[in-house]
Amino acid sequence: MTSERDVHPDEGTIHAWLDRQLDDLAAATLEAHLQRCDECAERVAEARGLIAGTSRVLSALDAGTTSMSDKPVLSAVRPDVEPPRPLVLSGTVRGPRRFRLTPARSAIAAVLVVAVATAIIHEHERPSGGLAAIEKQSAERPDAAAGLGAASAVAAAPAAAAPSPASPPVAAPVPSAAAPLPGAPNVAPAPAPQVAQYDSTASTRVAAARTFARTQRETTVNADLARVAAAPAAAASTPTEQTIAAAKAADSAVGAANRVELRGSTSGVAGGVGRIAAPARVLAGVEASQCYRVESATGAAATWGPVSLPFVLALDAPATSAAARVLTPAGQDAEARAVFERRGGDSLLFTLQRVGYTGTLAVGASGEVRAGVMRSAPAGLQLESVATNAPRATEQKRALRKPSAAQARADSASTASARAAAPAVPVVVRKVGCGG
Amino acid sequence: MFFIMVPPDRLTALFAEYHAPLVRFLTRRLGDRDAAEEIAQETFMRAMKQETITSDRSWLFAVASNLVRDEGRRSQRQQRRLELLREQEQAEAVVEPEPTSMERDAERDLARRAVAMLGERDRDALLMREEGLDYDEIARALDLSPGSVGTTLSRARRRLMEAYESLQAKQDVRPA
Numbered sequence: 001m002t003s004e005r006d007v008h009p010d011e012g013t014i015h016a017w018l019d020r021q022l023d024d025l026a027a028a029t030l031e032a033h034l035q036r037c038d039e040c041a042e043r044v045a046e047a048r049g050l051i052a053g054t055s056r057v058l059s060a061l062d063a064g065t066t067s068m069s070d071k072p073v074l075s076a077v078r079p080d081v082e083p084p085r086p087l088v089l090s091g092t093v094r095g096p097r098r099f100r101l102t103p104a105r106s107a108i109a110a111v112l113v114v115a116v117a118t119a120i121i122h123e124h125e126r127p128s129g130g131l132a133a134i135e136k137q138s139a140e141r142p143d144a145a146a147g148l149g150a151a152s153a154v155a156a157a158p159a160a161a162a163p164s165p166a167s168p169p170v171a172a173p174v175p176s177a178a179a180p181l182p183g184a185p186n187v188a189p190a191p192a193p194q195v196a197q198y199d200s201t202a203s204t205r206v207a208a209a210r211t212f213a214r215t216q217r218e219t220t221v222n223a224d225l226a227r228v229a230a231a232p233a234a235a236a237s238t239p240t241e242q243t244i245a246a247a248k249a250a251d252s253a254v255g256a257a258n259r260v261e262l263r264g265s266t267s268g269v270a271g272g273v274g275r276i277a278a279p280a281r282v283l284a285g286v287e288a289s290q291c292y293r294v295e296s297a298t299g300a301a302a303t304w305g306p307v308s309l310p311f312v313l314a315l316d317a318p319a320t321s322a323a324a325r326v327l328t329p330a331g332q333d334a335e336a337r338a339v340f341e342r343r344g345g346d347s348l349l350f351t352l353q354r355v356g357y358t359g360t361l362a363v364g365a366s367g368e369v370r371a372g373v374m375r376s377a378p379a380g381l382q383l384e385s386v387a388t389n390a391p392r393a394t395e396q397k398r399a400l401r402k403p404s405a406a407q408a409r410a411d412s413a414s415t416a417s418a419r420a421a422a423p424a425v426p427v428v429v430r431k432v433g434c435g436g
Numbered sequence: 437m438f439f440i441m442v443p444p445d446r447l448t449a450l451f452a453e454y455h456a457p458l459v460r461f462l463t464r465r466l467g468d469r470d471a472a473e474e475i476a477q478e479t480f481m482r483a484m485k486q487e488t489i490t491s492d493r494s495w496l497f498a499v500a501s502n503l504v505r506d507e508g509r510r511s512q513r514q515q516r517r518l519e520l521l522r523e524q525e526q527a528e529a530v531v532e533p534e535p536t537s538m539e540r541d542a543e544r545d546l547a548r549r550a551v552a553m554l555g556e557r558d559r560d561a562l563l564m565r566e567e568g569l570d571y572d573e574i575a576r577a578l579d580l581s582p583g584s585v586g587t588t589l590s591r592a593r594r595r596l597m598e599a600y601e602s603l604q605a606k607q608d609v610r611p612a
Contacts, residue, residue: 012583015586015590016589019565047590054593057596060547061464061547062464063544227467228491371500
């Protein structure tokens, strides 16, 4: 007597079971039969082989097609289909042929890894390589000392010549002096567009980053201490105490200036304050968004770098610019520039951009008349002769000495310390008109 | 029988879900990607015009299969195209020294020839199953009884493997 459970399933039923298309009852019946029937177990194994072989053959049809319609893994394109029932046969189960690791594929992968790693390392080393290249070229070409030595100096002495990170390329002393290079025929005189290109170099960016970090530290000290200053300037002995004293003197001067203005006077303190006559127009069409007249708060003579008080800072237009020109009270170019940062309460921190000098000018919060503290000192590297305009640099280029990289680094360190030790000069900063 | 309307957003969803498997199915079926793309596009165009679709996936594959059948009327032209492709591939294989590429091309050629040796219904059922259609969907698409799909598939699989191994054996004995 043969029960229903002993009937051998047909091949279609076995395939349906392997495809998980049988209902639960039929699947349970088949599985119970397979427990007892070796012949059907062999047929199941054969059917598994057919299914696997068929999938492999059909997958081969896709070889060489690269459309988005193709998806290499069947399970990935058939999320709604359960995977085939697990194999019960012993032996090694291999992955799809297309994913097998072959010697050729291993070689390709290794080459790709090496190429990517090389590219990353090369990219990582590029900035230092650029600096090294500049220094090496400078060392190999003494004639180019005026230009490339200055470039190294800018990188090494950021306080003297480098713009802040937020500033656009500044047509300041170093590029204009670096332009004419007799004896170096491949180097043409640098017009203004080349200045912008120069400022985008890695060395300038490194220098700008250093300046930014330094000015951040100094701004905190100068701006905060300026308001809590109490000690007299005469008794100050440390730079911080000097700054406090200077800020106090400046505040007093500002108060006096405000009182004068309240009485309707147009004169200021310490030499008089008046509106200057169109300084921006003096600069051959260069527009300024804001102008500030800087003068001594105590009446004592002082200089900011090479520029004597009083002077005018003309902030370049547009207002998004972070560059400023240093002008005489008459609106003439004082052969120095500055970059500035806007701090809280519209306070400003100017950094002198003049080769051979380092300097800062911290200006208090907004107002028509503001208190400020000014510092400046000669930089360790004396490059006045390369500053500001091409004709002068051309005439004086032979007098230049090219500093070594080590010397330039030492000068950079000494520049920061020199500025920190420079006396703090209290100033009054008055907003003045830029136009006629 | 359950019917659904086919609004535009539904059609978009159908396209997003089934375009890729349908193109792959048709490419395997025809051996020509360009033709597969055209027929898939035509299939979805018909779906857009269709007011109601029952069992969307099986409907799409059934329409695509019918379009392939219509396309078969131009089989001689298609065959010539395949011959040209084969010759081109063989020519490229000569100039392409990479062994894995040659092996892959040879396998593809064998697979195409083996699939072409199947009966139309077996071939469609097999390719639809590979694209994830369940037995009910295959039955609807090919107008079969659900109970016969397993038999159809088992027969198709066996014949495909026999054809493939036969072609492979002939290739192996071919003088180098």
